[in-house]
């Protein structure tokens with residue numbers, strides 16, 4: 001068995017570790033690239049959203065490298081995502097590939113369903129071992145998210161541009177290579193120390209911007225054209241709304257126990273959207289209002305072309321922006337989009353936010369609470 005799975009940010013790290021530790025050969029698809037997107041777009045229906053095309057491209061690249069077992073997610077819900085694994089399978093079989101498709105319904109039994117899925121896939125008898133492996137994988141995810149959050153704070157303040165990103169590019173491999181809890185926590189500490197040692201420009205007051213919108217687009221840097229890095233170069237400190245560790249908290253029932261802030265988000269979104277329309281629309285609206293209350297300078301809303309939930313959110317966002325006095329820039333992403341165009345739009349948005357902050361400060365209303 002040669003297992004593969006699609007990319008989404010750093011999710012490949014705990015998956016590869018899981019298979020390595022259990023002696024299962026795992027083919028991590030090449031990082032998302034132009035080739036991935038063009039393969040995906042070539043074999044996908046034209047109207048389908050960017051996550052579908054990217055995932056299909058990942059599968060084709062991994063199959064070409066010899067993978068024979070594909071992992072995908074399925075499940076109910078209003079978003080089309082739940083049906084994508086079936087469609088991917090059908091397209092890939094039409095292309096002549098032979099493989100086994102293993103789908104995991106992430107909504108049905110959540111963390112319990114994940115444990116059952118892994119147990120069957122690995123043909124492992126011991127529940128104790130499976131639970132230990134999942135716990136270790138979740139620790140990796142939580143550490144990765146902690147480190148990435150820290151890069152968001154350091155990047156806009158670094159003296160030499162690109163230093164933070166250079167360290168960040170090594171993080172996935174280093175966390176993946178740590179196969180026991182002690183090595184893992186030592187590795188995390190080393191990385192955090194390296195980030196803290198990056199020389200910073202004194203007195204910088206970065207603009208604070210929330211990155212909201214569709215989960216996959218926010219998580220995968222190639223499809224959002226390295227938005228976070230580009231904003232960091234413009235000395236903007238970002239806060240991303242989508243984190244796999246936050247998602248895992250839902251799985252771990254922490255939301256139900258009151259540790260998440262889903263209820264707060266729903267309440268903030270309720271004047272604009274009464275019902276969940278799936279995807280991340282509720283979060284896009286609610287978090288925009290909450291970010292405004294926290295003094296953010298602006299919001300960038302990411303949506304894949306043809307994404308139903310985010311089209312709904314996009315139509316409400318101008319009203320949220322007016323009601324809460326926060327600038328919002330919506331970015332529609334597809335395989336036709338060019339990076340230069342995005343960077344130009346970002347520069348204009350940053351100018352707008354700077355002027356707004358200057359005006360507010362002169363009027364005595366400080367918009368951004370960030371201090372360098």
Ligand code: SF4
Pocket residue numbers: 049050051052079080081214215216278279280304306307308309310
């Ligand atoms: S939320 Fe939108 S972009 Fe994401 S999978 Fe669903 S339809 Fe596609």
